[in-house]
Amino acid sequence: MGRLDQKVLIVDDEKANRKILKELLQEEATIIFAKNGEQAVELAKKHVPDLILLDVVMPDKSGFEVIEEIKNNPITMAISVIFVTGLANSDDEERGFDLGGCDYIYKPFKANIVIARVLMHLELIRQRKMLDKFAHLDALTGISNRRKLDIVLKDEIAANKRDQKQLAVALIDVDFFKQYNDHYGHGAGDIALKKVATTIRENLHRPRDFSARYGGEEFVVLLPDSDLAGATLVLNNMLQAVEDKEFPHEFSKISDHLTISIGAVVIDDNQSNTQEEVLLSADKLLYQAKKNGRNRLVIECI
Numbered sequence: 280m281g282r283l284d285q286k287v288l289i290v291d292d293e294k295a296n297r298k299i300l301k302e303l304l305q306e307e308a309t310i311i312f313a314k315n316g317e318q319a320v321e322l323a324k325k326h327v328p329d330l331i332l333l334d335v336v337m338p339d340k341s342g343f344e345v346i347e348e349i350k351n352n353p354i355t356m357a358i359s360v361i362f363v364t365g366l367a368n369s370d371d372e373e374r375g376f377d378l379g380g381c382d383y384i385y386k387p388f389k390a391n392i393v394i395a396r397v398l399m400h401l402e403l404i405r406q407r408k409m410l411d412k413f414a415h416l417d418a419l420t421g422i423s424n425r426r427k428l429d430i431v432l433k434d435e436i437a438a439n440k441r442d443q444k445q446l447a448v449a450l451i452d453v454d455f456f457k458q459y460n461d462h463y464g465h466g467a468g469d470i471a472l473k474k475v476a477t478t479i480r481e482n483l484h485r486p487r488d489f490s491a492r493y494g495g496e497e498f499v500v501l502l503p504d505s506d507l508a509g510a511t512l513v514l515n516n517m518l519q520a521v522e523d524k525e526f527p528h529e530f531s532k533i534s535d536h537l538t539i540s541i542g543a544v545v546i547d548d549n550q551s552n553t554q555e556e557v558l559l560s561a562d563k564l565l566y567q568a569k570k571n572g573r574n575r576l577v578i579e580c581i
C-alpha cells in the first residue's frame with residue numbers, strides 16, 4: 280500500500296496553518312482541506328478520511344462541536360481525530376479526549392513532532408484496518424468467513440427492504456466431499472475447497488455480490504438486487520464452472536469430477552425474514568437439490 284492511499288483532512292480557519300500542515304504532510308498522505316467546521320463535517324462525510332487534524336478554535340463552529348457531529352454520524356464515527364490547538368490547557372485537553380479525540384498537536388507547529396504524531400496514527404489506523412480485514416477472512420480459502428457473512432447478510436436484508444429490491448441468497452455444498460476427504464486425505468480436501476471457493480468468486484461480477492465460507496464444505500453467496508431469472512443464470516453458470524474445471528473426484532457417485540449443489544432463495548422487499556430464516560429456507564432447497572440427484576440448483580422465491 281502506497282503512502283498516498285491514506286487520506287488526511289486538515290481543518291483550520293487560518294490559511295497559514297493549512298499551508299504549513301500541507302507542506303509537512305503532503306508526502307505522507309493525500310490531503311484534503313476544510314477552512315471551517317461546517318465544511319469539515321461535510322468533507323468528512325464525503326471522503327471518509329483516515330485521519331482528521333482538527334483546529335479547536337474556529338469562528339463559526341469549534342473543533343469540539345465538529346468532533347461531536349463526526350462521532351455521532353455512523354459514516355464518520357470511526358475516523359481518528361487529532362486536535363490542533365494553541366491552548367495548552369489541561370481542562371480543554373481532557374475535554375477533547377472525552378469527545379473522542381486521539382491526540383493533540385500544539386501550535387506553533389514543530390515539524391518533527393507533527394510528522395511523528397501523524398505517521399504514528401496513520402500506522403495504527405493501517406494496522407487496525409488490516410486486523411479487521413483478517414478477522415473477516417476464512418483462513419483456508421481467503422474468501423469471507425461466517426462472521427463477515429453475518430454482518431453483510433444483515434445489511435443486505437435491510438438494504439433490500441429499504442431499496443425495494445430483491446435479494447438472492449444461495450447455500451452451496453460440495454457433492455460427496457466426505458468421500459473426497461476419506462480417499463484423498465484432508466490436505467487434498469483443503470486444496471479442493473480452495474479451488475471451489477476461487478471458482479465461486481470468479482463467477483461473481485458485480486461489486487456487491489458476496490461469497491463466504493459458511494463452514495466445512497459449505498459456502499454462501501449473496502446476490503443483491505437480483506430477481507429469480509438473474510440469480511438462476513448466475514448460479515447455474517457457477518455450477519457449470521465448477522464442473523468445467525474438471526477437478527478429479529473418482530469417488531463421487533454422480534460424476535468423475537467435483538460438483539456442487541445449490542439451494543437458493545430470492546426474497547423481495549416486503550418480506551420480513553431474519554438471517555436465520557433466510558438461511559434455513561436456502562438449506563431446505565439445498566436438501567432438495569441433493570435429493571434430486573446433486574450437481575444442480577434448486578431456487579425459489581419466498
Ligand SMILES: [Mg+2]
Binds near residue numbers: 291
Ligand atoms: Mg483556528
